[in-house]
Amino acid sequence: MKIYTIRDIAQxxxxxxxxxxxxxxxxxxxxxxxxxxxxxxxAECHFVxxxxxxxxxxxxxxxxxxxxxxxxxxxxNELAEAMLQCAQESRAAFVTEYIDxxxxxxxxxxxxxxxxxxxxxIFVGSRxxxxxxxxxxVNIPMVFVTVSTLGTVMEKRASSVSIDDERMAREAVExxxxxxxxxxxVFGGDPEGEDSLALRARGAREVLRAHxxxxxxxxxxxxxxxxxxxxxxxYFRQSDADAAFCMSDTAAMGVMRALSDLGRRVPEDVSVxxxxxxxxxxxxxxxLSTIAQPVQELARQSVGxxxxxxxxGAPARHxxxxxxxxxxxxxx
Amino acid sequence: MKIYTIRDIAQxxxxxxxxxxxxxxxxxxxxxxxxxxxxxxxAECHFVxxxxxxxxxxxxxxxxxxxxxxxxxxxxNELAEAMLQCAQESRAAFVTEYIDxxxxxxxxxxxxxxxxxxxxxIFVGSRxxxxxxxxxxVNIPMVFVTVSTLGTVMEKRASSVSIDDERMAREAVExxxxxxxxxxxVFGGDPEGEDSLALRARGAREVLRAHxxxxxxxxxxxxxxxxxxxxxxxYFRQSDADAAFCMSDTAAMGVMRALSDLGRRVPEDVSVxxxxxxxxxxxxxxxLSTIAQPVQELARQSVGxxxxxxxxGAPARHxxxxxxxxxxxxxx
DNA sequence: GTGAAAGCGCTAACAG
DNA sequence: CTGTTAGCGCTTTCAC
Numbered sequence: 235m236k237i238y239t240i241r242d243i244a245q246x247x248x249x250x251x252x253x254x255x256x257x258x259x260x261x262x263x264x265x266x267x268x269x270x271x272x273x274x275x276x277a278e279c280h281f282v283x284x285x286x287x288x289x290x291x292x293x294x295x296x297x298x299x300x301x302x303x304x305x306x307x308x309x310x311n312e313l314a315e316a317m318l319q320c321a322q323e324s325r326a327a328f329v330t331e332y333i334d335x336x337x338x339x340x341x342x343x344x345x346x347x348x349x350x351x352x353x354x355x356i357f358v359g360s361r362x363x364x365x366x367x368x369x370x371x372v373n374i375p376m377v378f379v380t381v382s383t384l385g386t387v388m389e390k391r392a393s394s395v396s397i398d399d400e401r402m403a404r405e406a407v408e409x410x411x412x413x414x415x416x417x418x419x420v421f422g423g424d425p426e427g428e429d430s431l432a433l434r435a436r437g438a439r440e441v442l443r444a445h446x447x448x449x450x451x452x453x454x455x456x457x458x459x460x461x462x463x464x465x466x467x468x469y470f471r472q473s474d475a476d477a478a479f480c481m482s483d484t485a486a487m488g489v490m491r492a493l494s495d496l497g498r499r500v501p502e503d504v505s506v507x508x509x510x511x512x513x514x515x516x517x518x519x520x521x522l523s524t525i526a527q528p529v530q531e532l533a534r535q536s537v538g539x540x541x542x543x544x545x546x547g548a549p550a551r552h553x554x555x556x557x558x559x560x561x562x563x564x565x566x
Numbered sequence: 567m568k569i570y571t572i573r574d575i576a577q578x579x580x581x582x583x584x585x586x587x588x589x590x591x592x593x594x595x596x597x598x599x600x601x602x603x604x605x606x607x608x609a610e611c612h613f614v615x616x617x618x619x620x621x622x623x624x625x626x627x628x629x630x631x632x633x634x635x636x637x638x639x640x641x642x643n644e645l646a647e648a649m650l651q652c653a654q655e656s657r658a659a660f661v662t663e664y665i666d667x668x669x670x671x672x673x674x675x676x677x678x679x680x681x682x683x684x685x686x687x688i689f690v691g692s693r694x695x696x697x698x699x700x701x702x703x704v705n706i707p708m709v710f711v712t713v714s715t716l717g718t719v720m721e722k723r724a725s726s727v728s729i730d731d732e733r734m735a736r737e738a739v740e741x742x743x744x745x746x747x748x749x750x751x752v753f754g755g756d757p758e759g760e761d762s763l764a765l766r767a768r769g770a771r772e773v774l775r776a777h778x779x780x781x782x783x784x785x786x787x788x789x790x791x792x793x794x795x796x797x798x799x800x801y802f803r804q805s806d807a808d809a810a811f812c813m814s815d816t817a818a819m820g821v822m823r824a825l826s827d828l829g830r831r832v833p834e835d836v837s838v839x840x841x842x843x844x845x846x847x848x849x850x851x852x853x854l855s856t857i858a859q860p861v862q863e864l865a866r867q868s869v870g871x872x873x874x875x876x877x878x879g880a881p882a883r884h885x886x887x888x889x890x891x892x893x894x895x896x897x898x
Numbered sequence: 899g900t901g902a903a904a905g906c907g908c909t910a911a912c913a914g
Numbered sequence: 915c916t917g918t919t920a921g922c923g924c925t926t927t928c929a930c
Contacts, residue, residue: 235703239907250917255909282680287907289618290922305647315637348569348614371567459849491849517791517823519851571923582901587925597899619923622906
């Protein structure tokens, strides 16, 4: 199978490479006749332009990288899918880049800037921490989704689109308390960071305090099925908690399994509440209660904000979208 | 933030671009001293080579595309992750390319060949059908994972690595029958294709026949949570089936939820058996029985076979790896 | 061991 | 409306 270049096409169509390039880029200044002739030849040869050459030439081509933390994270994948949908209409081309949860997405971003000359970045599911320093000198539009950069070192540089994590955590725990739970366990990440998990921990603490309770039932764990499962297994062996607020649906599933293993029923003995609202949640038995993140909205806004920055040089903006507490069977 | 080119580095290090290029590619013919000097300058500038330029020049760079059908498919994602792991040691660079389940991965492959000059392809979770014709003229190494191309038009051209779908389906249904089930429903895709789902349907049919039963309880559906759920809901409303063999774990989850909605207990009233062995399965209640695909093995073999083809010009090979029937709580 | 120079395929002035 | 020309940043002969 021969791979044709723009030059081959030009020759076959009896025009110059420039003209072919024009047709390729839908430039208006080509006569109908020439255009059709060129298109016909391209179609016959199954011509596909070389992206490397194009990328090399157009230093300013709009290429945005969507960096997703965790290929196995269903929520982030739902979100990425929705973003790519929104990006269809964008003038820019979007490429997804998965990165291991333990890897450093910021240095990866730097590499991407160097090697592919990307002109925009969306960080999906990143944490804001010291590693951000790597981005200090970068001056290309970026937006963080699912985490707010407000009040962090990135505030001025990067936009963010997220739910109000603190408030939603408050609402979640409040709901649990209102339903008679006094011994609320919380499964989350490092409560001292600047990320969304820390905000949720803070929100949970506030509400507990307001009700004369505290965050002493905090279980720090990675939010994976197996880690949350193990954490819950050892925690509930010696705990009288009657509710668990888990900072991701995936973690909640691990916790539910552990409870089941320990002979505790959900929700009769322990209520379980997750975060994210992944589709699998409502297929579980019992159906998982959750704080559903507005995936479409998150996607739409993040792509929109990035475009504003890229096309109109808009300054960093911080958007908060509404999440929804969805009470299903896993909460008593 | 300035983006440095190899030329800048050369200038700063007081050498020629050729030398920098040599260092960049770990060529042996550079003196220790020069090498160190260049490396130091590159490190100081956080130099990252432009992949477009490199890709443009090296028409024969080993770039393989891993085309994955369905970003939301947990099994395929597990598999892709494992493959990328194996690919770390490979000389070739691997890039993942997700494609919608309804899109055409074959024409996408053609485009990738044209625009990124890829030199190898791994199709993850593809179906073999008429669309393959598009690949007829392509002569680059390809391997299909999870589906066998043996006996199809692609047999000579493309390698494949998969489980013995027909046999595993036989084993699955056999296990169900052995446990006293006579009314086995099967949830799968088009039973008349050339893909793995059709093979499974065939295997199921054989065993049923051998036991004086038939495939009349076949429910054709897409193997997603919602589609399988809807299909099962309407099917079980008017069916006396006492077991369901589902051709993916995801579909099995949808079916379990539907059964639960209809007041049928799993496994007391209906046994459910899936395929794939995704990690979430053992966290469900009841724990999902499944035909577990050997993810690591599938990954290792597919990458290995592709490398054999790329580096040694090996002919297409067809590898069958062993799957394992894992009986858990969802089967009586 | 090192450098000069010729492109890879494409786009974008600049002329005509 | 169309063509000529000069690179984008890198690798790779081919000399020295």
